[in-house]
Amino acid sequence: MPVAELLGVTKRYGPVEALRGIDLTIEPGELVALLGPNGAGKTTAVRILLGLAAPTSGQATVFGRPPASYEAKLRRGALLQVAKVPETLRVREHIELFSSYYEKPLPLQETIAAAGLGGIENKLFGDLSGGQKQRVLFALAICGNPDLLFLDEPTVGLDVEARRALWARIRGFVARGGSVLLTTHYLDEADALAHRIVVINQGRIVAEGTPAEIKTRGASTGLEDAFLTIMKDTEQAVEEVA
Numbered sequence: 001m002p003v004a005e006l007l008g009v010t011k012r013y014g015p016v017e018a019l020r021g022i023d024l025t026i027e028p029g030e031l032v033a034l035l036g037p038n039g040a041g042k043t044t045a046v047r048i049l050l051g052l053a054a055p056t057s058g059q060a061t062v063f064g065r066p067p068a069s070y071e072a073k074l075r076r077g078a079l080l081q082v083a084k085v086p087e088t089l090r091v092r093e094h095i096e097l098f099s100s101y102y103e104k105p106l107p108l109q110e111t112i113a114a115a116g117l118g119g120i121e122n123k124l125f126g127d128l129s130g131g132q133k134q135r136v137l138f139a140l141a142i143c144g145n146p147d148l149l150f151l152d153e154p155t156v157g158l159d160v161e162a163r164r165a166l167w168a169r170i171r172g173f174v175a176r177g178g179s180v181l182l183t184t185h186y187l188d189e190a191d192a193l194a195h196r197i198v199v200i201n202q203g204r205i206v207a208e209g210t211p212a213e214i215k216t217r218g219a220s221t222g223l224e225d226a227f228l229t230i231m232k233d234t235e236q237a238v239e240e241v242a
């Protein structure tokens, strides 16, 4: 059974068709990277799988259950693109609070270590740097010991070293059997982490494959080049239909 699935999912916001019929599955132990330009529908797909938005049509399941169900929520964690947590709580207080929502959370020290928060666990969230805040949000995503992680642009604003450190933590999570849906605009990140890349444009899946397969779509061997080729091809196709 896939850990998460979208079947024929559409999402309409008034006149905007954010998703126009998406089929997406994430298998156990798989890291899927969702790529696509601004406004393609990536965050919409993530929000539907988190039960934060309902599909207009089609079906979404997480561990075979509705995404908003308690069973699904207990087994997943998320780092959202625009996440806000109170500035007046300390790092460890945030983790303790979030951990209390779950039945089998990780031990506090394990979460602190896994998110690279050692030494700053007693600081107020509001006193942290942007990169440190991002690490706290990652800690909140993993503290419940989830089987599935949703990471929506998790490394935005991180310096090179911090990005690489987060990559290592994500790889560690996958190595322990976890599944991940990652969105990113950093194509080197998708290349470094993903088993499978799904490219969406204007609410439709326009390419899918391993990083190596996707790269064959470009004139050179780079993923960025292949991505631009796919975007150009699919935009032409959309114009021809219109």
Ligand SMILES: Nc1ncnc2c1ncn2[C@@H]1O[C@H](COP(=O)(O)OP(=O)(O)OP(=O)(O)O)[C@@H](O)[C@H]1O
Pocket (backbone or CB within 6 Å): 013, 016, 017, 018, 036, 037, 038, 039, 040, 041, 042, 043, 044, 045, 081
């Ligand atoms: N709550 C909402 N109400 C109205 N329109 C929305 C809402 N959420 C998303 N949209 C629209 O749906 C489309 C897809 O947005 P989405 O956030 O899924 O894109 P994205 O691929 O995550 O883009 P980005 O790379 O910029 O994060 C956009 O046109 C956006 O304006």
Ligand SMILES: [Mg+2]
Pocket (backbone or CB within 6 Å): 042, 043, 044, 081, 152
């Ligand atoms: Mg987004």
